Amino acid sequence: MSTINNLNPQRVFYYFEQLSAIPHGSGNMSAIAQYCVDFAINHNFKFVRDTANNVIIYKNATAGYEQSAPIILQGHLDMVCQKTPDCDIDFLKDGLQLYVDGDYIKAKDTTLGGDNGIAVAMVLAILESDNISHPPIEAVFTTDEEVGMIGARALDMRLLQGRRMINLDSETEDIVTVSCAGGSDFKANVPLVYTKRTGHTITIEIAGLKSGHSGVEINKNRVNANMIAGRVLNELKSNFDFSVISINGGDKSNAIPNRCVIILCVDNPDDICSFIDNYYKTVKNEISDREPQFKITTAVGAVGEHNVLNTEIKEKIIYTLLCAPNGVMEMSAEISGLVQTSLNLGVLITNTDSIVLHFALRSNKQSALIFLEQRLAAFFDNLNLKYETFGHYPPWEYKSDSYMCDLYCNVYNSIFGKKPRILAIHAGLECGVFAAGIKDFDCISIGPNLKDVHTVNERLSISSTASVYNLLIKILEKLK
Ligand SMILES: [Zn+2]
Numbered sequence: 001m002s003t004i005n006n007l008n009p010q011r012v013f014y015y016f017e018q019l020s021a022i023p024h025g026s027g028n029m030s031a032i033a034q035y036c037v038d039f040a041i042n043h044n045f046k047f048v049r050d051t052a053n054n055v056i057i058y059k060n061a062t063a064g065y066e067q068s069a070p071i072i073l074q075g076h077l078d079m080v081c082q083k084t085p086d087c088d089i090d091f092l093k094d095g096l097q098l099y100v101d102g103d104y105i106k107a108k109d110t111t112l113g114g115d116n117g118i119a120v121a122m123v124l125a126i127l128e129s130d131n132i133s134h135p136p137i138e139a140v141f142t143t144d145e146e147v148g149m150i151g152a153r154a155l156d157m158r159l160l161q162g163r164r165m166i167n168l169d170s171e172t173e174d175i176v177t178v179s180c181a182g183g184s185d186f187k188a189n190v191p192l193v194y195t196k197r198t199g200h201t202i203t204i205e206i207a208g209l210k211s212g213h214s215g216v217e218i219n220k221n222r223v224n225a226n227m228i229a230g231r232v233l234n235e236l237k238s239n240f241d242f243s244v245i246s247i248n249g250g251d252k253s254n255a256i257p258n259r260c261v262i263i264l265c266v267d268n269p270d271d272i273c274s275f276i277d278n279y280y281k282t283v284k285n286e287i288s289d290r291e292p293q294f295k296i297t298t299a300v301g302a303v304g305e306h307n308v309l310n311t312e313i314k315e316k317i318i319y320t321l322l323c324a325p326n327g328v329m330e331m332s333a334e335i336s337g338l339v340q341t342s343l344n345l346g347v348l349i350t351n352t353d354s355i356v357l358h359f360a361l362r363s364n365k366q367s368a369l370i371f372l373e374q375r376l377a378a379f380f381d382n383l384n385l386k387y388e389t390f391g392h393y394p395p396w397e398y399k400s401d402s403y404m405c406d407l408y409c410n411v412y413n414s415i416f417g418k419k420p421r422i423l424a425i426h427a428g429l430e431c432g433v434f435a436a437g438i439k440d441f442d443c444i445s446i447g448p449n450l451k452d453v454h455t456v457n458e459r460l461s462i463s464s465t466a467s468v469y470n471l472l473i474k475i476l477e478k479l480k
Helices: 010-020 032-040 114-128 152-153 223-238 269-287 311-323 365-382 403-416 430-437 461-476
Strands: 046-049 054-058 071-076 098-101 103-109 137-142 164-167 175-180 184-193 194-207 243-249 259-264 293-309 327-333 339-348 356-361 386-393 421-427 442-445 459-461
Touching: 010 032, 010 098, 010 103, 010 114, 010 403, 032 046, 032 114, 071 114, 071 293, 114 459, 114 461, 152 223, 152 430, 164 403, 164 430, 175 403, 175 430, 184 269, 184 365, 194 223, 194 243, 194 269, 223 243, 223 259, 223 269, 223 339, 243 311, 259 269, 269 293, 293 311, 327 365, 339 365, 356 365, 356 430, 356 461, 365 386, 403 442, 403 461, 430 442, 459 461
Parallel strands: 071 137, 071 164, 164 442, 175 421
Antiparallel strands: 046 054, 054 137, 098 103, 103 459, 175 442, 184 356, 184 386, 194 259, 194 293, 243 259, 243 293, 243 339, 327 339, 339 356
């Protein structure tokens, strides 16, 4: 007999355990969507399941709330699947093994899927209850949030009457989120033209940088290894003759790259290596307070004939790494400390026929995001290089007169005797997709304390789940 079942609020943890028994990693949505459909059928609720496996369940208002504006309660059905190296769970067919550790629920050797199973569990408990007062509820369970908000983007917003929404995909109890960034991917392509050169190779490795998420950690002064590569090449250019064989840094557009490797072909490797070593000391001196582990190392290879980039391409690459915008572009004037617009050159890859530069762009303002796309486009147009913009997702812009936020703050204050922290984040939430599709959208994002999400140490606070569930019920009661 499971111990989870005895926890309070009992029905929330009952549903959380039920959901955890169903494999529901991103991309594997059919069974968990069916579970939600079966729930709707068993409780006689109207529902929609669309081709993306999103499920909407409609519940009528309780007595006295018939004239109230409907509320959308939203969470996502998929989880990130991570496990320890020796764990033999098959995420495609096995459920998770939940256990209680103090105030936390964890899953043995795997991610817990509290992100965002606890949202679904709370909403199912509200839907089944007959002693909570509430306006008409539109419960929206989206799919594949973790791999690009695929479900939310495919959702037909005309299925929703509600203009007010509570998204339950936040992870800190005393924070209410009121805005998120939109973003897009920008990929430029430098077609390679090679010439032959005979000489030594030098492998220059820039490493030891902190890295981090290109949204939420872009304001932490972390140094992008690809930008350092541009600096090193530019410094070399004014002092030596060299050719570039390849340059590779980073593997995800949304992570600040902590390593970049350049391979050169040169005539005088020793001079160049000692020059780089000196320049390394200069840069180290400049950034060591924020990047203490930063280092640049060089290794010389034997003499041979190599395919190297021709001069024009080499110049274009160096110019791009020096002058293309990167990092924080502007801060918000409305919300102190919030990065409004940023970008990150996360991936720089030398393929056989081209060098690809992949930027992740973000802004909490739609017009600023589009302007940033235009700036990059103008930059690469001017270099006569091809590029594409894709994966555009809209921001959820801050609304200074939000009824939902005011209500939440008042209810929170009445329960906890203090105000919650109001936060805007420079990363994506599904709220942005809803904001783009729903007129006069008014939304908050909240959730119970979840730690180390997306890792095998993910854990959900039991007491915090109880607090947030109570808060949610109180808010529903006030939405008369
Ligand atoms: Zn999530």
